[in-house]
Amino acid sequence: xxxxxxxxxxxxxxxxxxxxxxxxxxxxxxxxxxxxxxxxxxxxxxxxxxxxxxxxxxxxxxxxxxxxxxxxxxxxxxxxxxxxxxxxxxxxxxxxxxxxxxxxxxxxxxxxxxxxxxxxxxxxxxxxxxxxxxxxxxxxxxxxxxxxxxxxxxxxxxxxxxxxxxxxxxxxxxxxxxxxxxxxxxxxxxxxxxxxxxxxxxxxxxxxxxxxxxxxxxxxxxxxxxxxxxxxxxxxxxxxxxxxxxxxxxxxxxxxxxxxxxxxxxxxxxxxxxxxxxxxxxxxxxxxxxxxxxxxxxxxxxxxxxxxxxxxxxxxxxxxxxxxxxxxxxxxxxxxxxxxxxxxxxxxxxxxxxxxxxxxxxxxxxxxxxxxxxxxxxxxxxxxxxxxxxxxxxxxxxxxxxxxxxxxxxxxxxxxxxxxxxxxxxxxxxxxxxxxxxxxxxxxxx
Amino acid sequence: xxxxxxxxxxxxxxxxxxxxxxxxxxxxxxxxxxxxxxxxxxxxxxxxxxxxxxxxxxxxxxxxxxxxxxxxxxxxxxxxxxxxxxxxxxxxxxxxxxxxxxxxxxxxxxxxxxxxxxxxxxxxxxxxxxxxxxxxxxxxxxxxxxxxxxxxxxxxxxxxxxxxxxxxxxxxxxxxxxxxxxxxxxxxxxxxxxxxxxxxxxxxxxxxxxxxxxxxxxxxxxxxxxxxxxxxxxxxxxxxxxxxxxxxxxxxxxxxxxxxxxxxxxxxxxxxxxxxxxxxxxxxxxxxxxxxxxxxxxxxxxxxxxxxxxxxxxxxxxxxxxxxxxxxxxxxxxxxxxxxxxxxxxxxxxxxxxxxxxxxxxxxxxxxxxxxxxxxxxxxxxxxxxxxxxxx
Numbered sequence: 001x002x003x004x005x006x007x008x009x010x011x012x013x014x015x016x017x018x019x020x021x022x023x024x025x026x027x028x029x030x031x032x033x034x035x036x037x038x039x040x041x042x043x044x045x046x047x048x049x050x051x052x053x054x055x056x057x058x059x060x061x062x063x064x065x066x067x068x069x070x071x072x073x074x075x076x077x078x079x080x081x082x083x084x085x086x087x088x089x090x091x092x093x094x095x096x097x098x099x100x101x102x103x104x105x106x107x108x109x110x111x112x113x114x115x116x117x118x119x120x121x122x123x124x125x126x127x128x129x130x131x132x133x134x135x136x137x138x139x140x141x142x143x144x145x146x147x148x149x150x151x152x153x154x155x156x157x158x159x160x161x162x163x164x165x166x167x168x169x170x171x172x173x174x175x176x177x178x179x180x181x182x183x184x185x186x187x188x189x190x191x192x193x194x195x196x197x198x199x200x201x202x203x204x205x206x207x208x209x210x211x212x213x214x215x216x217x218x219x220x221x222x223x224x225x226x227x228x229x230x231x232x233x234x235x236x237x238x239x240x241x242x243x244x245x246x247x248x249x250x251x252x253x254x255x256x257x258x259x260x261x262x263x264x265x266x267x268x269x270x271x272x273x274x275x276x277x278x279x280x281x282x283x284x285x286x287x288x289x290x291x292x293x294x295x296x297x298x299x300x301x302x303x304x305x306x307x308x309x310x311x312x313x314x315x316x317x318x319x320x321x322x323x324x325x326x327x328x329x330x331x332x333x334x335x336x337x338x339x340x341x342x343x344x345x346x347x348x349x350x351x352x353x354x355x356x357x358x359x360x361x362x363x364x365x366x367x368x369x370x371x372x373x374x375x376x377x378x379x380x381x382x383x384x385x386x387x388x389x390x391x392x393x394x395x396x397x398x399x400x401x402x403x404x405x406x407x408x409x410x411x412x413x414x415x416x417x418x419x420x421x422x423x424x425x426x427x428x429x430x431x432x433x434x435x436x437x438x439x440x441x442x443x444x445x446x
Numbered sequence: 447x448x449x450x451x452x453x454x455x456x457x458x459x460x461x462x463x464x465x466x467x468x469x470x471x472x473x474x475x476x477x478x479x480x481x482x483x484x485x486x487x488x489x490x491x492x493x494x495x496x497x498x499x500x501x502x503x504x505x506x507x508x509x510x511x512x513x514x515x516x517x518x519x520x521x522x523x524x525x526x527x528x529x530x531x532x533x534x535x536x537x538x539x540x541x542x543x544x545x546x547x548x549x550x551x552x553x554x555x556x557x558x559x560x561x562x563x564x565x566x567x568x569x570x571x572x573x574x575x576x577x578x579x580x581x582x583x584x585x586x587x588x589x590x591x592x593x594x595x596x597x598x599x600x601x602x603x604x605x606x607x608x609x610x611x612x613x614x615x616x617x618x619x620x621x622x623x624x625x626x627x628x629x630x631x632x633x634x635x636x637x638x639x640x641x642x643x644x645x646x647x648x649x650x651x652x653x654x655x656x657x658x659x660x661x662x663x664x665x666x667x668x669x670x671x672x673x674x675x676x677x678x679x680x681x682x683x684x685x686x687x688x689x690x691x692x693x694x695x696x697x698x699x700x701x702x703x704x705x706x707x708x709x710x711x712x713x714x715x716x717x718x719x720x721x722x723x724x725x726x727x728x729x730x731x732x733x734x735x736x737x738x739x740x741x742x743x744x745x746x747x748x749x750x751x752x753x754x755x756x757x758x759x760x761x762x763x764x765x766x767x768x769x770x771x772x773x774x775x776x777x778x779x780x781x782x783x784x785x786x787x788x789x790x791x792x793x794x795x796x797x798x799x800x801x802x803x804x805x806x807x808x809x810x811x812x813x814x815x816x817x818x819x820x821x822x823x824x825x826x827x828x829x830x831x832x833x834x835x836x837x838x
Contacts, residue, residue: 168724286811358745
């Protein structure tokens with residue numbers, strides 16, 4: 001459904017007192033169209049080229065966009081040739097008509113003139129999602145990235161060059177809100193209401209029907225997605241052109257990498273995750289992991305594991321993850337597990353070094369907690385376990401012993417033990433924590 | 447003048463000194479509005495100046511100025527005779543009851559076809575400014591365009607008017623009621639820009655690891671100086687919405703972001719926040735915060751103490767280009783720096799600003815720098831410590 005219409009009007013007579021006679025000359029169609037779709041905001045930059053037939057002198061070009069979600073304040077037209085002879089005098093939003101703009105063009109040339117029209121629209125969106133398939137030994141993973149483009153803009157875009165922007169742009173107004181305004185720039189004295197909560201993209205995209213990613217018989221190989229960095233963003237350009245009718249979604253393969261080495265990382269932090277160990281899948285967005293070409297846009301990853309040699313799969317879990325820059329570590333939270341156990345046990349507690357004030361009330365003391373931590377890997381694969389312990393004071397000393405792996409002070413009241421465990425093995429370690437309270441804090445030395 | 451919608455009328459009343467009648471007599475031909483000027487130099491109010499030729503008779507003349515469907519500040523209405531200013535005198539102004547009108551009593555020493563200038567403040571007509579800037583691929587300059595947007599919702603149609611801004615030449619433009627017109631009025635190619643990344647420890651989360659599946663974006667801005675060196679500097683740049691684009695190297699552009707700028711006087715900087723960088727990651731942590739008691743009262747309560755504090759901030763640049771990060775740290779109250787491994791500028795008593803040059807990412811991974819500062823806060827009183835709105 002074409003909702004955007006362009007009418008070229010040529011003013012042929014201005015002399016008579018009556019209204020100027022207006023001739024309708026031509027309805028130029030879109031020659032090419034390019035969509036640059038953002039996912040951090042409901043916004044798409046549309047660039048279309050059309051060939052106008054101009055006459056020497058004053059020309060009026062009417063552009064209307066009823067039932068679309070175009071931001072009229074973003075409309076711009078530029079001649080591609082004869083730029084010095086064609087003056088786009090102004091863009092008028094006439095009174096008492098809506099969804100219509102009128103360009104006044106003074107042309108020094110007569111004939112066909114290619115022009116480029118750009119504007120921002122709402123209603124087109126894209127999102128990334130991922131499928132990971134772990135090998136049975138869970139040492140490597142096949143990672144497939146997809147992009148799903150959805151068109152709810154009210155306009156059909158045929159044979160459009162489709163580009164996607166990864167990145168977080170700063171915008172002041174929702175394009176959809178600008179598109180709905182009665183007057184493009186509002187009216188003087190009008191307090192423009194702050195935009196309502198933006199419509200959740202996920203919801204709108206889920207409304208669109210999903211079309212299979214390949215059209216049978218058209219192409220033997222999947223389309224390539226070219227990626228390049230621009231400013232703080234990444235631009236994904238989908239090979240060739242796409243036709244996305246209004247209301248439809250389209251899924252395209254963004255990348256497909258096999259044998260990405262992964263670390264089975266387990267984390268334990270009572271204050272954050274409760275008593276269960278949480279499983280993470282860890283890898284790095286770099287060349288060593290057969291990635292690192294571009295950042296990975298945030299999205300949902302569903303993880304499966306190969307089961308048996310018949311190509312069966314078992315579902316491991318899913319994780320929503322954030323944008324991952326090149327060379328950054330990825331940690332995908334797959335949820336709590338029961339097959340890896342971390343058990344901290346308080347083995348001993350005592351207090352000492354009491355201080356008293358002048359009235360013989362207690363003014364300071366030490367507390368000594370002895371913890372034994374047992375880590376059991378019941379799985380038949382190698383795992384890495386991170387155990388974080390948070391203390392309720394910054395005045396502390398610690399002594400640790402046993403199979404504690406690597407120790408690190410994370411910040412003033414958090415420490416971390418990192419252990420590697422063989423399949424079906426267990427490790428134990430112990431730490432003695434002395435905390436200083438009251439006036440005893442004054443005796444503590446870092 | 448446009449007769450479609452002309453809500454202002456000027457009538458010269460012949461003073462008929464016959465029987466006293468209560469109704470006001472409106473007589474004589476409507477003087478045509480001649481030159482009209484819309485002055486938009488004050489952003490708070492729009493001044494209209496219009497010239498009309500009044501047929502004055504020798505003696506006392508009453509001129510009725512009335513309006514309907516428009517909002518005019520009645521106290522702002524002024525009249526000035528242009529041809530015989532010494533012979534045509536405005537005697538008084540009266541306001542008829544319950545009418546949007548006023549009557550001028552004008553004395554004339556002869557019969558004149560007098561051109562007068564009537565000026566008044568008209569509501570609901572104004573102008574906006576918008577900017578569109580296209581940066582080159584390397585982000586070293588922008589091609590800056592500025593548009594003037596005239597909005598007329600005054601109730602009055604202006605067929606042709608001279609529009610005046612606070613600088614530059616007046617131009618002729620007609621604009622109808624409820625019409626909006628957008629015109630290009632400034633085009634400055636190759637305006638140099640500086641790209642700025644800014645981490646403010648009081649505004650951004652400290653430890654990204656603690657945020658589940660959220661990136662901490664470092665705000666990115668373009669800085670433009672309104673000066674001759676920047677192909678600008680002729681006049682103050684008005685405030686308005688700016689949309690920034692970037693040349694993508696494929697004869698097209700991408701939209702970078704938008705921001706609103708205030709008025710930028712000549713010589714001053716415009717800073718436009720375009721978006722957030724997720725390729726520069728700052729992980730800030732407090733590694734030490736210990737109290738050193740300096741005085742206790744006779745009951746043994748602490749009444750005065752100092753602190754020893756240490757902050758570390760790891761900065762990672764995952765970009766394949768260099769970047770200069772402005773890092774802002776805050777230390778409340780009285781303090782002494784014990785050691786700091788990076789140079790800073792003290793912006794005020796409690797604000798430290800670091801300019802940190804970050805090399806590009808290399809084969810070995812992201813470029814990493816670490817700020818480590820150890821400082822003492824002095825003379826703190828329990829329960830009355832100075833605070834800053836710091837998010838951890």
